[in-house]
Amino acid sequence: MSRGKLVYAQSGGVTAVINATASAVIRTARQNRVKVYAGHNGILGILNEDLIDTSKETLHTIRALAHTPGGAFGSCRFKLQSIEQDRARYERLIEVLAAHDIRYFLYNGGNDSADTALKIAQASKILGYPLTCVGVPKTVDNDLAVTDCSPGFGSVAKYTALSVREASLDIASMAKTSTKVFILEVMGRHAGWIAAAAGLAGEGRDAPPHLILFPERAFDEADFLHQVQATVNRIGWCVVAASEGVHYADGRFLAEAGSQDAFGHAQLGGAAPTLAGLVKEKLGMKVHWALPDYLQRSARHIASATDLAQAEAVGEAAVNYALQDKHGVIPVIERLSDRPYRWRVVPAPLARVANHEKKLPRKFIRADGYGITAAARSYLSPLIQGEAFPPFNRDGLPHIAELRRQPVAKKLSAFEG
Amino acid sequence: MSRGKLVYAQSGGVTAVINATASAVIRTARQNRVKVYAGHNGILGILNEDLIDTSKETLHTIRALAHTPGGAFGSCRFKLQSIEQDRARYERLIEVLAAHDIRYFLYNGGNDSADTALKIAQASKILGYPLTCVGVPKTVDNDLAVTDCSPGFGSVAKYTALSVREASLDIASMAKTSTKVFILEVMGRHAGWIAAAAGLAGEGRDAPPHLILFPERAFDEADFLHQVQATVNRIGWCVVAASEGVHYADGRFLAEAGSQDAFGHAQLGGAAPTLAGLVKEKLGMKVHWALPDYLQRSARHIASATDLAQAEAVGEAAVNYALQDKHGVIPVIERLSDRPYRWRVVPAPLARVANHEKKLPRKFIRADGYGITAAARSYLSPLIQGEAFPPFNRDGLPHIAELRRQPVAKKLSAFEG
Numbered sequence: 063m064s065r066g067k068l069v070y071a072q073s074g075g076v077t078a079v080i081n082a083t084a085s086a087v088i089r090t091a092r093q094n095r096v097k098v099y100a101g102h103n104g105i106l107g108i109l110n111e112d113l114i115d116t117s118k119e120t121l122h123t124i125r126a127l128a129h130t131p132g133g134a135f136g137s138c139r140f141k142l143q144s145i146e147q148d149r150a151r152y153e154r155l156i157e158v159l160a161a162h163d164i165r166y167f168l169y170n171g172g173n174d175s176a177d178t179a180l181k182i183a184q185a186s187k188i189l190g191y192p193l194t195c196v197g198v199p200k201t202v203d204n205d206l207a208v209t210d211c212s213p214g215f216g217s218v219a220k221y222t223a224l225s226v227r228e229a230s231l232d233i234a235s236m237a238k239t240s241t242k243v244f245i246l247e248v249m250g251r252h253a254g255w256i257a258a259a260a261g262l263a264g265e266g267r268d269a270p271p272h273l274i275l276f277p278e279r280a281f282d283e284a285d286f287l288h289q290v291q292a293t294v295n296r297i298g299w300c301v302v303a304a305s306e307g308v309h310y311a312d313g314r315f316l317a318e319a320g321s322q323d324a325f326g327h328a329q330l331g332g333a334a335p336t337l338a339g340l341v342k343e344k345l346g347m348k349v350h351w352a353l354p355d356y357l358q359r360s361a362r363h364i365a366s367a368t369d370l371a372q373a374e375a376v377g378e379a380a381v382n383y384a385l386q387d388k389h390g391v392i393p394v395i396e397r398l399s400d401r402p403y404r405w406r407v408v409p410a411p412l413a414r415v416a417n418h419e420k421k422l423p424r425k426f427i428r429a430d431g432y433g434i435t436a437a438a439r440s441y442l443s444p445l446i447q448g449e450a451f452p453p454f455n456r457d458g459l460p461h462i463a464e465l466r467r468q469p470v471a472k473k474l475s476a477f478e479g
Numbered sequence: 480m481s482r483g484k485l486v487y488a489q490s491g492g493v494t495a496v497i498n499a500t501a502s503a504v505i506r507t508a509r510q511n512r513v514k515v516y517a518g519h520n521g522i523l524g525i526l527n528e529d530l531i532d533t534s535k536e537t538l539h540t541i542r543a544l545a546h547t548p549g550g551a552f553g554s555c556r557f558k559l560q561s562i563e564q565d566r567a568r569y570e571r572l573i574e575v576l577a578a579h580d581i582r583y584f585l586y587n588g589g590n591d592s593a594d595t596a597l598k599i600a601q602a603s604k605i606l607g608y609p610l611t612c613v614g615v616p617k618t619v620d621n622d623l624a625v626t627d628c629s630p631g632f633g634s635v636a637k638y639t640a641l642s643v644r645e646a647s648l649d650i651a652s653m654a655k656t657s658t659k660v661f662i663l664e665v666m667g668r669h670a671g672w673i674a675a676a677a678g679l680a681g682e683g684r685d686a687p688p689h690l691i692l693f694p695e696r697a698f699d700e701a702d703f704l705h706q707v708q709a710t711v712n713r714i715g716w717c718v719v720a721a722s723e724g725v726h727y728a729d730g731r732f733l734a735e736a737g738s739q740d741a742f743g744h745a746q747l748g749g750a751a752p753t754l755a756g757l758v759k760e761k762l763g764m765k766v767h768w769a770l771p772d773y774l775q776r777s778a779r780h781i782a783s784a785t786d787l788a789q790a791e792a793v794g795e796a797a798v799n800y801a802l803q804d805k806h807g808v809i810p811v812i813e814r815l816s817d818r819p820y821r822w823r824v825v826p827a828p829l830a831r832v833a834n835h836e837k838k839l840p841r842k843f844i845r846a847d848g849y850g851i852t853a854a855a856r857s858y859l860s861p862l863i864q865g866e867a868f869p870p871f872n873r874d875g876l877p878h879i880a881e882l883r884r885q886p887v888a889k890k891l892s893a894f895e896g
Contacts, residue, residue, distance in 0.1 A: 076649055076652050076653065106656065131648050132645075132649045132651060137652045137653055138656040139653075139657045227876055228495075228548050228774070230549075232550075232777040235489070235551070235553050236492070236554055238520040238523065239521075239557055240554075244773060262874070262875075352772035352774050353770045356649045356650070356767055357645070357663075357769050360648060361645060363645065364781070447874065447875040449868070449875075457679070458640075458783060458860070459640055459863070
């Protein structure tokens, strides 16, 4: 324990496998005899000295984290200002870390969280506190820069492709006298990665999904309705996968924007009912729609084994980098080949990841704008391969890790931040 | 083949396991050397002499049907009038059956389909055609009379309970700084069976779902909002499972009724966004909602093994009853004990099932109207037990039966019905 403790925290929207990363972090640190505290609700847990002592959890529980969705230690949406703007907050962070002899900081999140990790990495230098900061990648949106893919994405991609395949069989059987059009709305505010994954459900013009609506392409109402009608004329039914971020040419979202989150992102939801209303009104067809929302990113029961392995690998690598004093890095996935799919984890500078956003390449979207290309299939297909079913209890529901979440005794007074 | 052929058809909304029933029907008939034709799109396939020769499918394909969701032969929503009102249609049905030497008629569906089977049973007597008519139960709504439960329900119940459990872990981790309330809308127009199944996700006041909204109880907006606020005050977040049929005391659905289906049922959808809007507007909390729609009834990947076994058992029994000339019956599930769960299949008169609707018992709803009782748990719990994962292809998606669907050569002219 002479080399100090490690603090691990989860940030941003959670995924089906972020706890698998947590599990790998804790297990790897234990193997290296480093104690892990978890921030309760991300960076807020550090600011508020609200820490969880993971050494009080059994190895059985830590292993069970790998099949437990959600964020076991609580996540947060909280954006740090720069040290110039908010020095007191950084001083408090360092004060808490120092009070508990924490020498390693691992922040598990997406673009915004990489920014937070980078800012803390820089602040610790400025404030002269010996801290090794390492990011840990996670996001269902697959929009992290540098890394070939983001842990969390493969599982939501598998959920989405599987849902399209299953629901399409339902529509196909109902279409003769009932529902002819089905619209599935998927996550992905600005990048159509999840929408693209829907395309894995089938290949060829007549296989579902017949139409994918990407946020990268402006929505053309007349053409969309024409495509739906043509598909129904041709095969009797039509399945549409629509990104939550689908919008008109002038930028208006089909799902009218509601509130904003802490990062200033618009809160969306409701492209599918808007599209369904259009189809019903303009084409007079019976239409059903689904909006799985959080179900898609918490569906640990149908996680991708590939995604799970990568989520664990980045957790293990992050601890190793920290212990090797690789300051200001983040483990990323490097793809070595498509077929057979081979990958490895390598370190990348946090600065190259923070606040960047990886867009869906134009070459992944079919020329007509409503489907994916062979290049997209080659990229996406390996990410959904393999099943990693959780253990199920006798009651028919998946086993969930039951953490003690024992708080670390506070040493400081409350922060008035 | 001397005793004639059997026609099997699927009707109404499909389920994750209706094809498992089809698989059992075809396999059992084959064992008895009876050829099975399937009606293409339910009863319409018989009226239009649009029949599929299942003897052209391999045993491998027929076995694969057991893990394929949707209705493999096409379903329909089509209500027959009485023979007095529409004698020509019944004469046509009999003409088609006679032309193909069909002596057994199996109709796989819910309340309305049992009515269809019963009418054809009666019509065949009136018209003097020797036909043995047997119903086969199926509905995700679990509202079939006489039977202890309906094949198809256990799987949607499992999907629902599991979805609540998984998504709740997501909300719990986000609630500190982001989403505090999550609303899952489930199927069940008039009966809260699926909503009740959500209650299996947890037990006790603080376990999700914290509130269930049943169609059996009038929605009280002020009290609902009070309950949500109290739950968030107590534990920081709140998960709601709402039936699509939730309505105000005056009968108005929260999801405003849209079109009607062929049986005159209102087409609903959208209670969850209405509730979410209320929570956001009145309580000012960030809220997410999900509406899985067809995903819940096509989720064969997470089917209940109990449900699957029952779906197969009623298929096998239906063929056996038919071959025993048990006219006008339907196999139903009889529960022998809760713990251990034991059940058997017995025949019941179609007349006792047709057009009846099994309501959720009052004793299954907690006194405060927002949860389920111990009696409900004892009833529901066995139905979701056991997993029956489909085989997965190497591409990471479930294997699906690929049927040849070879049409039977027509012997008659088209029906001008």
